[in-house]
Amino acid sequence: MSVLATAARPIGPTASRLARRHAWTVAVTAFFAVLLVWNASQTRNFGAFEIQTMLASTLALAYLAMAQSVVVIGGGIDLSVGALLVLANCLSARFMEHAGLGTALLVAVACLAVTSALGAFTGLIVTVSRIPAIIVTLATSFAWGGMALLVLHTPGGGAPAGFQALVLGSGNAWWPALLCLLAPLLLIWAPLRRSRAGIGVYALGSSDNAAYLSGVNPLRTRIVAYTFGGLLCGLAGLATTAFTGGGSPQSTIAMNATLNSVAAIVLGGVALSGGVGGLVGPVIAVWCLYLIPNIMLGLGVDPSYGEVVKGVVVVLVVLVGGLLRARRNRSA
Amino acid sequence: MTTSDQLLRVRGVAKRFGPVVALRSVDLAVAAGEIHALVGANGAGKSTLVKILSGVLRPDAGTIEVAGRPVRFRSPAHARTSGLAPVFQDPAFVPDLTVAENLRLTGTDPAAFRRRLDELAPGGVEFGEVAGVLPLPLLRMLDLARVLAHDPALLLLDEITAALPTDYADRVFAAIRNARAEGRSVLFISHRLLEVQEVCDRVTVLRDGRNVDTLRTADSSERHIVAAMLGERAAQAAVDPRRVAPPPRAWAGEPALEVHGLVDGHKLRDVSFTLTSGEVLGITSLEGQGQDELFAILAGDRRATGGEIIAGGRRLAARHPHQAIRNGLALVPSDRWEALLPQRPVRENLAIAHYNSPGRWGWINAERERRQVADAIQRLEIDTRAQAQAKRLSGGNQQKLTIGRWLVGGFTTLLCFDPTRGIDVGTKHQIYDLFRELAGAGKSVLMFTSELREIPLACDRVLVLYDGRVVAELPAAEAGEAALLSAAHGLADTLAEAERQ
Numbered sequence: 123m124s125v126l127a128t129a130a131r132p133i134g135p136t137a138s139r140l141a142r143r144h145a146w147t148v149a150v151t152a153f154f155a156v157l158l159v160w161n162a163s164q165t166r167n168f169g170a171f172e173i174q175t176m177l178a179s180t181l182a183l184a185y186l187a188m189a190q191s192v193v194v195i196g197g198g199i200d201l202s203v204g205a206l207l208v209l210a211n212c213l214s215a216r217f218m219e220h221a222g223l224g225t226a227l228l229v230a231v232a233c234l235a236v237t238s239a240l241g242a243f244t245g246l247i248v249t250v251s252r253i254p255a256i257i258v259t260l261a262t263s264f265a266w267g268g269m270a271l272l273v274l275h276t277p278g279g280g281a282p283a284g285f286q287a288l289v290l291g292s293g294n295a296w297w298p299a300l301l302c303l304l305a306p307l308l309l310i311w312a313p314l315r316r317s318r319a320g321i322g323v324y325a326l327g328s329s330d331n332a333a334y335l336s337g338v339n340p341l342r343t344r345i346v347a348y349t350f351g352g353l354l355c356g357l358a359g360l361a362t363t364a365f366t367g368g369g370s371p372q373s374t375i376a377m378n379a380t381l382n383s384v385a386a387i388v389l390g391g392v393a394l395s396g397g398v399g400g401l402v403g404p405v406i407a408v409w410c411l412y413l414i415p416n417i418m419l420g421l422g423v424d425p426s427y428g429e430v431v432k433g434v435v436v437v438l439v440v441l442v443g444g445l446l447r448a449r450r451n452r453s454a
Numbered sequence: 455m456t457t458s459d460q461l462l463r464v465r466g467v468a469k470r471f472g473p474v475v476a477l478r479s480v481d482l483a484v485a486a487g488e489i490h491a492l493v494g495a496n497g498a499g500k501s502t503l504v505k506i507l508s509g510v511l512r513p514d515a516g517t518i519e520v521a522g523r524p525v526r527f528r529s530p531a532h533a534r535t536s537g538l539a540p541v542f543q544d545p546a547f548v549p550d551l552t553v554a555e556n557l558r559l560t561g562t563d564p565a566a567f568r569r570r571l572d573e574l575a576p577g578g579v580e581f582g583e584v585a586g587v588l589p590l591p592l593l594r595m596l597d598l599a600r601v602l603a604h605d606p607a608l609l610l611l612d613e614i615t616a617a618l619p620t621d622y623a624d625r626v627f628a629a630i631r632n633a634r635a636e637g638r639s640v641l642f643i644s645h646r647l648l649e650v651q652e653v654c655d656r657v658t659v660l661r662d663g664r665n666v667d668t669l670r671t672a673d674s675s676e677r678h679i680v681a682a683m684l685g686e687r688a689a690q691a692a693v694d695p696r697r698v699a700p701p702p703r704a705w706a707g708e709p710a711l712e713v714h715g716l717v718d719g720h721k722l723r724d725v726s727f728t729l730t731s732g733e734v735l736g737i738t739s740l741e742g743q744g745q746d747e748l749f750a751i752l753a754g755d756r757r758a759t760g761g762e763i764i765a766g767g768r769r770l771a772a773r774h775p776h777q778a779i780r781n782g783l784a785l786v787p788s789d790r791w792e793a794l795l796p797q798r799p800v801r802e803n804l805a806i807a808h809y810n811s812p813g814r815w816g817w818i819n820a821e822r823e824r825r826q827v828a829d830a831i832q833r834l835e836i837d838t839r840a841q842a843q844a845k846r847l848s849g850g851n852q853q854k855l856t857i858g859r860w861l862v863g864g865f866t867t868l869l870c871f872d873p874t875r876g877i878d879v880g881t882k883h884q885i886y887d888l889f890r891e892l893a894g895a896g897k898s899v900l901m902f903t904s905e906l907r908e909i910p911l912a913c914d915r916v917l918v919l920y921d922g923r924v925v926a927e928l929p930a931a932e933a934g935e936a937a938l939l940s941a942a943h944g945l946a947d948t949l950a951e952a953e954r955q
Binding site: 318321324325327328329331332333338339397398 | 534
């Protein structure tokens with residue numbers, strides 16, 4: 123009888139526990155709301171056009187932050203996300219130039235296949251060689267950057283306008299960019315997060331020993347994480363092509379993008395030690411990082427200060443978040 | 455017994471790590487429906503054998519047969535599908551995942567899990583709770599319940615009762631007996647010979663990487679088992695504490711450490727005691743009676759909300775362990791990984807505290823360091839075969855490092871939290887002897903222990919904590935297990951009454 127009674131007990135998480143688990147995402151969203159209202163108050167007739175601009179110009183970095191999140195949650199780090207973005211950007215810009223929409227979409231699929239395969243390869247090397255991920259991905263970042271230069275020697279290439287509108291929308295149409303952003307989250311991440319492979323990614327990042335003893339296959343799990351990361355890097359490259367209407371193989375773009383992705387995941391509540399966080403927080407963090415320089419501009423401050431403020435915000439948020447987490451652990 | 459009755463048969467299994475031989479050659483047979491104990495001193499090879507049997511490590515030589523069929527485990531998951539399921543001291547629950555997610559990770563049926571858990575932890579657990587916030591004893595119960603839910607043929611329990619409260623340990627024993635009744639076998643690894651005698655059918659003794667004896671617990675005394683593990687002296691000690699215990703004596707030394715009315719929220723309500731130089735003072739209690747907070751405060755790692763600590767005649771308000779150390783209070787924490795530098799050599803692990811007080815101009819006197827380290831290694835008989843990295847030493851030798859560090863660094867009062875947890879009888883006696891020796895030289899030792907039987911062996915006097923208060927104080931020689939246990943359960947009044955009658 124008692125067995126039946128206990129088995130009937132609800133096993134889903136309660137609302138308060140859900141809130142506690144996702145406290146960071148909630149906090150970042152609130153922070154974003156404040157920034158958005160502030161920015162809106164600075165702009166006359168703030169509306170769909172501004173939203174479209176924000177979504178379109180942050181789409182690439184949002185994908186990249188998601189890519190970095192998956193890998194870091196799995197206990198690794200990927201310094202090659204920026205280089206992979208540049209590679210996908212150059213590949214697509216070269217082969218989409220003068221192409222129709224149909225061909226452009228085929229090229230896009232091929233680019234995603236390439237970056238996913240390169241991601242899987244990275245995961246394989248990291249697991250089999252046992253070389254720290256930071257070293258392996260530093261090395262692969264050089265390799266992908268070099269390949270991008272082979273594909274496109276100088277900035278150039280192009281993308282059909284139809285493709286650009288499909289990915290980013292245009293004018294007041296802000297929903298295409300949002301749909302493109304949500305597609306991998308809903309179609310791949312949501313089912314993965316609930317599958318054994320996705321739980322394995324969290325498990326591996328949280329405690330590799332406990333994960334191994336629980337039967338998680340480290341090789342397969344890391345390959346899953348890096349492959350999904352590679353796919354998202356490819357999406358980031360395509361978003362860049364759509365946004366800039368061309369490709370540019372410069373390594374500074376790759377470096378900047380990589381460092382911004384790390385800043386975004388840290389701000390978005392992903393623990394660099396692995397096992398903690400999600401993909402939504404980092405995306406909202408990317409929007410925050412976009413709005414800060416805009417607000418500075420609206421205040422009439424030199425935009426260079428915007429970058430300084432961005433840095434200060436990252437440190438402050440992580441500091442305050444860390445203190446709150448520590449206090450909660452002490453009281454628990 | 456014929457071969458077909460044996461569920462598990464291990465023949466000539468050997469394993470070495472670089473120059474260190476962990477297992478020379480082990481034969482072991484566990485019958486179906488048998489609770490079989492595996493005992494041995496630290497470094498005898500128990501942990502290595504369990505890791506091989508659970509698929510974590512691969513043997514260099516030898517064969518393993520399960521139900522007559524030879525097997526070679528590729529991974530823990532593979533061993534589990536062959537029916538061998540381990541529960542380790544550190545639970546295999548991923549801390550950042552919820553209980554439900556942990557179950558999905560292993561493909562465990564939640565209903566079967568809950569049925570098993572109801573026997574082990576009647577309070578139950580919320581499946582949505584993150585595993586990392588659950589207390590360790592409960593996590594072990596979850597781990598055991600999960601393993602049982604998979605219907606294993608053989609349970610491998612590695613020190614599952616270490617640091618487990620008595621009520622949990624009793625439920626574990628009940629579950630083990632149940633498992634036997636269901637026809638499962640259990641390989642039970644423990645340092646607590648009393649448990650082994652009580653629960654197990656047979657016991658295999660390992661020494662130096664070999665199986666030296668297999669006995670039926672029913673026909674062999676505890677002393678017999680200890681003798682097989684070690685040698686005669688330790689066997690005597692385990693049987694008759696008085697033979698190695700210090701003679702009761704009056705202490706009239708100077709107070710080394712005085713604690714007056716120490717309060718820390720609701721964890722420590724009012725603790726006062728005096729520790730004189732030349733004294734070993736024991737403290738014991740059940741889990742969570744304020745002992746963790748008391749030691750953390752004394753070591754400068756936590757701040758009290760009230761009360762006073764006087765060390766060496768001076769009022770101490772340490773805001774940092776550094777200040778406590780400077781005032782002569784040195785902590786040996788319960789978890790040795792909190793103290794060790796696992797990647798660094800033995801020598802640095804011993805000398806680290808000494809770096810606080812370098813010579814003039816901040817130079818470290820290498821010659822003096824070498825001398826003091828060598829002295830500590832010799833005094834504690836630390837096995838330095840694997841000295842290049844502390845993490846490669848056996849548990850007992852690692853514990854010796856955490857104590858030896860303060861022999862090198864210097865102290866007036868040593869704060870030891872469960873210094874003998876999970877280490878073998880021989881090393882335990884070395885530690886007791888060391889404490890006596892230190893006391894004889896005018897130092898003082900404050901030692902928390904959850905093992906009541908070691909109090910008369912090591913201490914002069916014992917305090918019992920209950921609910922953040924000192925509820926009993928006894929000379930160690932008079933501290934019988936019954937008296938201590940009733941005090942630890944908060945039955946001090948009945949205790950005092952019983953004494954009056």
